Amino acid sequence: MRSNDRWTLVLLAPVFLLLTAIIFLPEIWAGWISFTNYRLGDPSRFIGFANFEYFLTDPRFWNALRVNVIFVIAVVTIQMVVGLAIALFLAQMKSPLRFLWIAMVLAPMAVSPAVSSVIWRYLFDANIGPLNYFLEQMGFERMQWLTGVTTAMISVIIVEVWLAIPHVVLFVYPARITFPQDLYEAAEVDGATAWQKFRYITFPLLRPAFLLALVFRVIITIRAFGVVWLLTKGGPGRSTELLAIYMFKEGFENWRFGSAAAIAWAMLIITILISSYMIYRMYQNAFVKQRKDA
Amino acid sequence: MAGIRSSNSLAKRVLSALILTVIVIWSFGPIAIAIVSSFKNQRDIFTYVPTVVFEPTLGNYATLLDEWSTFWRAMGVSTITTLGSAALVVLVSLPAAYAYSRMARPAFAISALFLIAVRMFPPIIITIPLFPIFTGIGLTDTPLGLIFVYASFMVSISVLLLKVFIDGVPREVDEAAMLDGASRLKTFVHIMLPQIAPGIAASIIFVTLFAWNDFLFSFLLAGTKAKTAPVMIAEMMGAVGEGAATWGTIFAASVVQLAPILLFVWLIQKPLLRGFQSGGSGK
Numbered sequence: 001m002r003s004n005d006r007w008t009l010v011l012l013a014p015v016f017l018l019l020t021a022i023i024f025l026p027e028i029w030a031g032w033i034s035f036t037n038y039r040l041g042d043p044s045r046f047i048g049f050a051n052f053e054y055f056l057t058d059p060r061f062w063n064a065l066r067v068n069v070i071f072v073i074a075v076v077t078i079q080m081v082v083g084l085a086i087a088l089f090l091a092q093m094k095s096p097l098r099f100l101w102i103a104m105v106l107a108p109m110a111v112s113p114a115v116s117s118v119i120w121r122y123l124f125d126a127n128i129g130p131l132n133y134f135l136e137q138m139g140f141e142r143m144q145w146l147t148g149v150t151t152a153m154i155s156v157i158i159v160e161v162w163l164a165i166p167h168v169v170l171f172v173y174p175a176r177i178t179f180p181q182d183l184y185e186a187a188e189v190d191g192a193t194a195w196q197k198f199r200y201i202t203f204p205l206l207r208p209a210f211l212l213a214l215v216f217r218v219i220i221t222i223r224a225f226g227v228v229w230l231l232t233k234g235g236p237g238r239s240t241e242l243l244a245i246y247m248f249k250e251g252f253e254n255w256r257f258g259s260a261a262a263i264a265w266a267m268l269i270i271t272i273l274i275s276s277y278m279i280y281r282m283y284q285n286a287f288v289k290q291r292k293d294a
Numbered sequence: 295m296a297g298i299r300s301s302n303s304l305a306k307r308v309l310s311a312l313i314l315t316v317i318v319i320w321s322f323g324p325i326a327i328a329i330v331s332s333f334k335n336q337r338d339i340f341t342y343v344p345t346v347v348f349e350p351t352l353g354n355y356a357t358l359l360d361e362w363s364t365f366w367r368a369m370g371v372s373t374i375t376t377l378g379s380a381a382l383v384v385l386v387s388l389p390a391a392y393a394y395s396r397m398a399r400p401a402f403a404i405s406a407l408f409l410i411a412v413r414m415f416p417p418i419i420i421t422i423p424l425f426p427i428f429t430g431i432g433l434t435d436t437p438l439g440l441i442f443v444y445a446s447f448m449v450s451i452s453v454l455l456l457k458v459f460i461d462g463v464p465r466e467v468d469e470a471a472m473l474d475g476a477s478r479l480k481t482f483v484h485i486m487l488p489q490i491a492p493g494i495a496a497s498i499i500f501v502t503l504f505a506w507n508d509f510l511f512s513f514l515l516a517g518t519k520a521k522t523a524p525v526m527i528a529e530m531m532g533a534v535g536e537g538a539a540t541w542g543t544i545f546a547a548s549v550v551q552l553a554p555i556l557l558f559v560w561l562i563q564k565p566l567l568r569g570f571q572s573g574g575s576g577k
Contacts, residue, residue, distance in 0.1 A: 004397055011393035012405065014386035015449050022446035023412055026423035033423070086317055093314075101314060102567065103560050104322040110556040111325065112507030114524035115548040118531055119328045122541065128340055130327065162324070174567055223416035226509040230528055244418045251422050252514065264419035275414040282410045282454070287394075287403040 027268070034262035039255055051262035055250075061263070063238050064246035070153070071228075071242060072221045075160045080214060082161070083168025088202065090169070091176040102173075109166035113226030120159045121146070121231065146232055149239040156228045156240050163227065164217065171213035172206065179205050215278045222271060243267055325552070332545035339541050354542035358550070365547050368526035372551075375437045375512075375522060376505040379444035380498045383452050386445070387497065391456030392482065396468070409450040417447055421514045428515055435519045440512060444505040452497035459493030460486065492565065499562055506555050523551045 034051050038044035055061045090102055111119070123131050124145035132142040145155045179202070187197050203210075225244040228234070234241035234249070241249075247267065251260030272279075331339055333350040358365060394406060424443070425434070433439035463486055471481040487494075512522040521529075527547050533539035559566075 005399070005402075008393045008397045008399075008402055011389035011397070012402070015390040015409070015453060016405070018382075018386055018442070018446055018449060019408070019412055022424070022442050023415065023420055024408075026420060026427055027415075029427070030419070030423035089313060089317065099563070101318060103563055104318045106559060106563060106566070107322050107325055107556060110503070110507075110559040111552060112524045112527075112555075113509045114507075114527040114531075115328070115552050116324075118527060118544055118548045119324045121531065122331070122545075123324060123327070162320075165321070170566055177567075219414055223418060225418050230509070230531075244416070247422070248418065252425075257422060257426070260422045264422050267416055268419050271414055271416055272411065279407065279410045279414060282413075283407055287400075287406060 030261040030264055033258055034265055036258050038258045038261070044258070047258070051259040052266075054259050055263050055266075060238060060241070060246060064241050064243045067153075067239070067241055068222065068243045071157065071160075071224065071240075072218060074157045075164065075221050075224075076214070076217050078157070079161045079164040079168050079217060080210070083165045083213075084172055084206075084210065086165065087169045087172035087176060088198075091173055102169075105169055106166045108163050109170075111163065113163075113230055116159060116163060117227055117230035120155070120162075124155055147236055149236055152232050152236055152240050156231055159227050159231065160221070160224060164221070167220075168213055168217065171209050171216075175206055175209035176202070212278075212281075215275070219271060219275050219278065222274070223267075325556075328545050328548055328552075332542065332549045334542065336540055336542050339545075354540075354546035355550075357540070357543050358546045362530075362543065362547070364521075365523070365526050365530070365550075368521045368523045369550065371437055371516075371520050372506060372523040375440045375444065375520075376502055378437065378441040379448065379505045380501045382441055382445040383448050383497060383501045384494055387449050387452040387456055388494075390449075390453045391460055392486075394453070394457045395460040396465075406454075409453055412447075412450045415447075417510060421510065425514060433515075435516045437516075437520050440505075440508075440516055440520060440522070443511050443515065444501065444508065448497075448501045448504055451500055455496055455500075456490060456493045459490040463489045495562075496565070499558070502558065503555065523547075527551060 033044065035046055035048060036044040037047050037050075086105060090098065090105065093101070095101075108116070123129050126132060126142060126144050126147070129145070131145065136142060143151055145151050183201050184197060187201060192200070223244055224242055225248065228240055228242055229245055229248070232240045234245040243263070244267070247260050247263040250256050250263060332354055333352070334348055335351050335353055338348040394403065420443075428434040428439050433442070468481045468485055471485050472478065476484070507524060508522070509524045509528065512520075512525045513528070516522065517525065527544065530539045530544050530547060534541065534544065
């Protein structure tokens with residue numbers, strides 16, 4: 001038993017060394033510098049909670065929080081509803097071409113934030129962009145997609161949803177195709193409508209996968225940065241300045257690492273709180289449940 | 295009755311085709327536009343009325359080859375960091391997954407909570423402490439620095455994934471091999487590895503999607519010498535305003551960056567749809 005434990009430690013060591021060096025220790029150090037006036041290259045001094053006081057009284061922080069909340073609610077709601085609808089639509093298809101359509105639907109998950117910002121900047125372009133052309137053709141006015149306060153928010157939400165939908169489909173579709181077909185056949189015999197079939201068969205069976213996807217997508221969306229940064233840099237004004245962008249500007253534009261670290265810790269705590277249930281479930285799934293089965 | 299039925303099903307089929315068209319245009323339309331535009335000359339890209347019929351040209355790709363050696367350099371860095379992080383992830387997570395599955399007493403399983411918690415860390419918050427640290431030890435602007443960071447964020451999912459696959463191999467199999475006198479290592483390499491190959495492939499997939507497409511870390515920790523393709527593309531985008539780059543060249547660069555990873559996603563589509571990801575996927 002003893003030697004077995006020693007080997008266990010040896011086998012686990014590389015992973016934990018890597019995580020300690022790159023994530024845990026730096027993050028703890030970030031905890032320390034959040035209590036100092038650390039700036040790159042300068043000697044730092046302990047300043048207590050001044051950094052926390054600083055950002056908690058900074059209207060920009062509250063703006064970023066508000067923008068982030070709106071962004072998360074909009075992006076997650078739309079992607080979950082549309083992703084669910086697309087997954088269910090694909091699952092009921094009988095066409096042999098189904099896998100081709102699925103390939104099209106999954107494609108955005110391969111697109112990097114950089115390339116999607118190129119594509120969507122072009123689509124949104126006020127002068128040469130195809131979106132404005134089609135709007136005009138349909139009798140609407142051209143829009144200043146990325147440069148208007150409200151429209152910029154709508155634009156970044158659209159792009160984030162576009163990138164996220166394949167991930168929702170990947171949660172829902174595999175769950176859906178395992179449902180026994182005879183349930184639906186029985187319901188049809190009883191004369192159930194399509195809505196009733198969804199409401200009383202599909203959705204209850206799908207709930208675990210759907211909830212898992214929901215929590216996961218919230219966690220992922222809270223940290224959104226790349227695409228929004230590349231499309232708007234948080235502008236115009238601060239209309240799309242998410243928490244991550246606010247923190248980034250504090251750290252890498254104003255070079256106030258102390259307060260950026262304080263904001264980082266605040267973000268970490270928010271995420272851990274929201275994801276604690278998820279962490280617990282994944283742990284149970286991987287380690288406890290299967291031990292009980294054995 | 296039969297008449298109503300068939301017109302009903304015809305209406306249904308038309309509606310279904312319509313929905314499918316909208317879904318496909320929404321998902322793939324933007325990508326298709328990028329691909330098509332990369333074969334258009336500047337004049338055809340810049341017309342307000344979209345040109346559907348145009349003379350395809352390889353001019354943008356030629357410009358990319360002739361004038362943007364920096365882009366190809368960045369593609370090279372992307373390739374190195376992606377392969378490097380995939381290798382590092384597999385190398386460190388295989389032993390850990392094996393230990394969790396086969397050797398560890400329940401007390402050790404608690405440590406896995408940390409692994410899962412790391413999965414939830416927003417990557418951006420680690421950039422604040424990592425930037426001064428990497429600068430201090432000379433890891434900024436090196437592919438090696440990026441490899442460490444990418445691997446760190448992907449090992450946890452990889453360990454959990456591989457553990458599930460190793461759990462799936464019956465214990466009797468390796469016990470039988472060991473009774474025959476094979477060492478643990480030999481048993482692992484010859485008996486276990488072939489059986490968990492799909493799990494290893496899955497880990498590599500997640501790392502690849504993450505490392506190849508990452509913008510954040512490369513932008514912050516490797517802005518010049520070890521610049522990766524996504525950062526280079528973002529820079530070219532910025533150069534459009536100054537007239538130093540054209541839309542056509544950027545579309546070509548985007549297609550070069552996107553094509554391999556898109557083909558990769560399509561190749562692994564079937565296993566993805568079987569649902570082994572459950573909470574895994576990269577972003």
